[in-house]
Amino acid sequence: MNWESIYLTVFVIGLVLTLLSLFAGHIHLPIHLPHAFNVHLHGGGAGHIGPLNTTTIVVFLTWFGATGYLVTHYHSLAAGLAFTAAIIAGFIGAALMYVSVIRTFMMNEHPLRDDDFEMTGVLGHISVPVREDGGTGELIYTQQGTRRSCGARSEDGARIERGTEVVVLRYDKGIAWVRPWDDLQKEA
Numbered sequence: 001m002n003w004e005s006i007y008l009t010v011f012v013i014g015l016v017l018t019l020l021s022l023f024a025g026h027i028h029l030p031i032h033l034p035h036a037f038n039v040h041l042h043g044g045g046a047g048h049i050g051p052l053n054t055t056t057i058v059v060f061l062t063w064f065g066a067t068g069y070l071v072t073h074y075h076s077l078a079a080g081l082a083f084t085a086a087i088i089a090g091f092i093g094a095a096l097m098y099v100s101v102i103r104t105f106m107m108n109e110h111p112l113r114d115d116d117f118e119m120t121g122v123l124g125h126i127s128v129p130v131r132e133d134g135g136t137g138e139l140i141y142t143q144q145g146t147r148r149s150c151g152a153r154s155e156d157g158a159r160i161e162r163g164t165e166v167v168v169l170r171y172d173k174g175i176a177w178v179r180p181w182d183d184l185q186k187e188a
Contacts, residue, residue, distance in 0.1 A: 003068070003072050003079050003082065003083075004069060004072045004073055006068075007064075007065050007066075007067075007068030007069035007072060007082075007086065008065065008069045009065070010061055010064060010065030010068070011061075011062060011064075011065025011066045011068075011069055012065070013061060013065070014058055014059070014060075014061030014062030014063075014064075014065055015062055017058045017061070018058055018059070018062060021054075021055075021058070051094075051095075051098050053098075055097055055098075055101065056094040056095075056097055056098050057094070059090075059093045059094045059096075059097040060090040060091065060093060060094040061090070062093065063086075063089045063090045063092070063093030063094070064086045064087065064089065064090030064093075065086070066089075067085055067086045067088075067089035067090070068082055068083065068085070068086030071085050071086065116143075116144055117143065117144070119168045119170075119171035119176060120168055120169065120170060120171065121167065121168065122141050122143065122167070122168040122176075123141065123165065123166075123167055123168075123181065124139045124140055124141030124142075124165075124166060124168070124176075124178075125139075125140055125141075125163060125164060125165050125166065126138065126139060126140075126152060126160050126161065126162055126163065126164045126166055126178075127139070127140045127149065127162060127163075128162065129159065129160060129161050129162045130152055130153060130154050130159060130160040130178075131159060132154070132157060132158055132159040133157050134153060134157065135153070135154075135159075136151050136152065136153055136175065137151070137152045137153070137160065138150070138151065138152060139151070139152035139166065139168070139176050139178060141168075150171075150174060150175070150176050151174055151175045151176065152166070152175070152176045152177075152178050153175055153176070153177055153178070154177075154178065154179070155169050155170075155177045155178060155179045156179065160178070160180060164180050164181075165180065165181040165182070166178040166179060166180050166181060167179055167180075167181055167184055
């Protein structure tokens with residue numbers, strides 16, 4: 001087996017893995033490369049993709065194999081020069097992929113914190129009236145830039161009409177215990 005065959009084999013392996021991941025993701029086949037290949041450098045918490053991951057490894061293999069094959073096949077250069085060109089091209093391809101993934105997918109990512117989803121103190125409005133004496137209505141509120149809803153009950157057992165602006169005083173088992181905003185302002 002000569003260098004040209006080795007480069008061609010590496011290129012084909014990289015290309016097959018790229019196509020496999022593309023089609024497995026597109027048609028939702030349960031085929032995944034092991035997560036053991038995802039090495040995270042620079043620490044990073046949730047939402048961090050390290051520069052050495054499955055995608056960059058596969059891109060490196062594909063570019064390395066393609067460049068090595070083309071240089072050895074079409075030019076009568078020394079094997080060391082072809083290997084150097086293949087290594088450089090592999091790193092360039094992997095770096096381009098890493099930067100594009102970071103720019104596309106990770107620029108607005110941040111770790112989720114429990115505080116971001118704390119319901120106490122959330123301001124919203126009633127969309128389905130809350131009946132008196134323990135009746136359940138519906139609360140519409142915005143959290144983390146998303147419109148959400150949950151069941152609502154009056155903290156003091158009073159009726160709360162549709163459209164009333166309310167504040168969540170406690171949250172338990174999917175039910176928000178609320179008081180009208182106007183009532184809280186009058187008390188303060």
